[in-house]
Amino acid sequence: MILKATVLLIALFALQRVWQLSPGFGIHSKGYIHRPGPCRTVKPIQTGSEDITLTDNGIAFISSGLRLNLCKQLFDKKIQQFTGRIYKFNFNDPGHAAVEVALPRELEKDFNPHGVSHWKDASSDELWLFVVNHRKDNDNVEVMKYNHELNSLSLVRSVQSTMFTSVNDILAVGPNSFYASNDGYFHGCLRPLEVVVGLALGSVVFFDGVTASLVVQRQSDLNSMALSKDGTRLFLTKTFEQQINIFNISKENGNLMFDRAIDVGVSIDNIYADPVSDDLWLGAHSSMFLLSQHMTNLDVKAPSKVVRVHPLGLETDRFESYELHSPFGDDGRLISGSSSAVYYQEKMLVGSISDTLVFCDIIV
Numbered sequence: 001m002i003l004k005a006t007v008l009l010i011a012l013f014a015l016q017r018v019w020q021l022s023p024g025f026g027i028h029s030k031g032y033i034h035r036p037g038p039c040r041t042v043k044p045i046q047t048g049s050e051d052i053t054l055t056d057n058g059i060a061f062i063s064s065g066l067r068l069n070l071c072k073q074l075f076d077k078k079i080q081q082f083t084g085r086i087y088k089f090n091f092n093d094p095g096h097a098a099v100e101v102a103l104p105r106e107l108e109k110d111f112n113p114h115g116v117s118h119w120k121d122a123s124s125d126e127l128w129l130f131v132v133n134h135r136k137d138n139d140n141v142e143v144m145k146y147n148h149e150l151n152s153l154s155l156v157r158s159v160q161s162t163m164f165t166s167v168n169d170i171l172a173v174g175p176n177s178f179y180a181s182n183d184g185y186f187h188g189c190l191r192p193l194e195v196v197v198g199l200a201l202g203s204v205v206f207f208d209g210v211t212a213s214l215v216v217q218r219q220s221d222l223n224s225m226a227l228s229k230d231g232t233r234l235f236l237t238k239t240f241e242q243q244i245n246i247f248n249i250s251k252e253n254g255n256l257m258f259d260r261a262i263d264v265g266v267s268i269d270n271i272y273a274d275p276v277s278d279d280l281w282l283g284a285h286s287s288m289f290l291l292s293q294h295m296t297n298l299d300v301k302a303p304s305k306v307v308r309v310h311p312l313g314l315e316t317d318r319f320e321s322y323e324l325h326s327p328f329g330d331d332g333r334l335i336s337g338s339s340s341a342v343y344y345q346e347k348m349l350v351g352s353i354s355d356t357l358v359f360c361d362i363i364v
């Protein structure tokens, strides 16, 4: 009797959770085509461009070939055949294809890239690329030095931590220090259960070059991060809750103090903070339901959407008020499952989890 009542209670709780999450799945959402100007796919990328990091002089580094470490049985088998790569795209010469960057020899056989970030030395051209690598055994953060002449990466260090439970994104704040966001705890087929039951097991880890510490804990649904141009604020996206959380960064120890949330009204993935305008650019999924169908069968198209958050506040508090813009939308035929967007001088790249990369001129 007690067992039956317990099972019934759990079932009711699960139903309530599904009901709560259903708007985020966007079951009735459609993809609307909207272009800011001429848009085209960028060759040769066909196996995803999940995350993009953009230097201040218009060089984009793109992670491609992500094999999600979730329940493999739920995903299209083709995804497991993807090869992890880093591509480079030059906004100053956008007529050309993306170029593959040579990986360090140590990573050639075990490279499954997810979030990317970079750190550029202000007084020199030295550039470090930080990549979340879902290695076969665990999640690592690969810190690599970029060689401009050889278009190659050399491994500086691989950072591991027991706090890296399921790393999604990385945010470099120095040549050897970073924040890493865990989108959850469990891998494999326990992960969908973690989402449905609503376990808040995501976190943000700060690594100061020596030690790792948890700076955000017991959160669900964490995705990607970006830094304000003055380096004092961190933006963190929450996909199902359709929010950007803004934190103030402690200068002393890197701790994060929650300031406010921005409701975006669409399931957001990766975020880019434009250092010129302070605008936030978001790769978004208009329908998580169609996205899940796309990930199960890549032939099924999923809509894409880019959101731009334009701050209206004064310099001291830029996001006190803001406007939401929708510069790009697609029904999935040009690009399915948009996960990232970056902007540079009236031009834009839109990345995807497992599909193409799109370049647009912005003329409207």
Ligand SMILES: [Ca+2]
Residues within 6 Å of the ligand: 051, 115, 168, 169, 223, 224, 269, 270, 339
């Ligand atoms: Ca992401």
